[in-house]
Amino acid sequence: MKKFVIAVSAIALATTAAFADVIADRKAVMKENGRQVGVLVKMVQGEADFDAAAVMAALTKLNENVQAIDVAASFPPGSDKGDTTASPKIWEDMAGFQAEVDKFKAVTAEAAAAPAQSLEALKPQVAAIGQSCSSCHETYRIKKG
Template identity: 60%
Template sequence: MRKLVIAISMLALAGSAAFADPILDRQALMKERGKIVGGISKVVKGEEPYDAAAVLTALQALQANAEKVDVDALFPAGSDTGDTTAAPKIWEDMAGFKAANDKFIADVKAAAAAAPADVDTLKTQFDTIASNCGTCHQTYRVKKG
């Protein structure tokens, strides 16, 4: 779990740069998000021991990541081509995409604010967060290969 905290701290520092290329920037944020979620997932699955402080740090890092996602800046018109797995559905249904992003942010904030005291509580919160990821990926992401 100590490795998770160190990795999250490094990712948060690396992810603080201003948006330069919307495709590369959103990919970097999603890669960071995936690493954080992956670390929490290991705890939920019992692959890593439950450590309340480390879990809270991870949830706070996930919240910070989620709050960095400025949909308008990261998904401007014309950024739907190139090396991207962002589905055309994003630009066809921008309001729905923003709503999905807002729900993710709200659920992550709620989990971080609740500071899960045990792994069972974390599992419930994580299921909600992971469900948001799955729904968004199914609707707004093109599967590679």
């Protein structure tokens, strides 16, 4: 019986640790996405000078991160528990969530394929990226505070 309790405890601990890693991984991706979008937003808001090379680098990195998102691997059942702002709606409507991620993938791929060469061209790209982020976060993220 003692061995059984230890085995069950070990499995529970491993499962908890695995979900913690999944949560940490997806938080790291989102944080990196925020950094890259931040580079672009600063230019659009006039807080930084337009820099075509920086735009290309930010869009390339953002697109790489977004294209690598695997909803099933990043949001497995049970990973809604713990230190996360992922809404339970993700697991209630996985198809809707996947559709939002797919839209984000399309928007970032389009922007990365034709990085803006001017501030005026960057504005609609940033608006489209921001709209996609907001649309998903509105439904599938728990608001902080």
